Amino acid sequence: xxxVLEMLFGSKTRVRVLRLFLLNPESEYSASEVAKKNMISxxxxxxxxxxxxxxxxxxxxxKKGLKTYLLDSSFHFYPELKSLISKSTASPESKSLxxxxxxxxxxxxxISGIFLNYPKSxxxxxxxxxxxxxxxxxxxxxxxxxxxxxxxxxxxxxSEEFKYRLDMLDRFLLDFLEGPHTELVDKIPGLKRFILxxxxx
Numbered sequence: 405x406x407x408v409l410e411m412l413f414g415s416k417t418r419v420r421v422l423r424l425f426l427l428n429p430e431s432e433y434s435a436s437e438v439a440k441k442n443m444i445s446x447x448x449x450x451x452x453x454x455x456x457x458x459x460x461x462x463x464x465x466x467k468k469g470l471k472t473y474l475l476d477s478s479f480h481f482y483p484e485l486k487s488l489i490s491k492s493t494a495s496p497e498s499k500s501l502x503x504x505x506x507x508x509x510x511x512x513x514x515i516s517g518i519f520l521n522y523p524k525s526x527x528x529x530x531x532x533x534x535x536x537x538x539x540x541x542x543x544x545x546x547x548x549x550x551x552x553x554x555x556x557x558x559x560x561x562x563s564e565e566f567k568y569r570l571d572m573l574d575r576f577l578l579d580f581l582e583g584p585h586t587e588l589v590d591k592i593p594g595l596k597r598f599i600l601x602x603x604x605x
Contacts, residue, residue, distance in 0.1 A: 417442070418452055426475065432472040433473055460476050463475075503544050511532040511533065514580070527580065
């Protein structure tokens with residue numbers, strides 16, 4: 405879906421900048437923060453910010469010599485653009501998700517929340533990973549957040565902790581499993597049967 409928007413809007417940079425402001429309408433960012441969060445060059449960001457300022461999509465503030473930018477919610481096409489961006493974000497087809505399997509021995513990866521446009525979910529991802537590489541996990545989350553335009557919340561545990569919490573009927577896990585979610589990886593024996601059992605009651 406992101407590729408469709410890139411074609412429509414002309415570039416990946418523009419889509420990422422638009423998405424950041426539309427999904428975080430109350431937040432202010434400096435040009436360097438926009439560049440860092442979106443993993444794009446500062447020169448490209450400045451060009452996009454200037455263009456967006458000209459059409460009154462964003463407002464510029466200046467405090468002690470530091471310029472920051474925030475969404476102008478009075479922008480004429482704000483509701484339509486927000487709806488379009490939200491629909492494109494609510495997709496489990498994010499390119500960065502393909503790198504999940506490289507963060508360790510992934511036993512379970514479930515997504516909900518921002519990926520499925522389900523704001524009631526307490527987290528966007530539940531990950532069960534043994535021998536996790538913290539560095540690779542951090543890089544993955546940074547890439548995902550740049551692609552999506554919003555912070556990704558996740559719960560990470562190993563197989564032992566997951567089994568313990570499932571056996572204890574941990575309310576957080578049960579709420580997540582009972583709600584809308586999409587399975588990316590499932591190597592937990594009997595989990596599908598367990599979830600079906602939850603949904604019957």
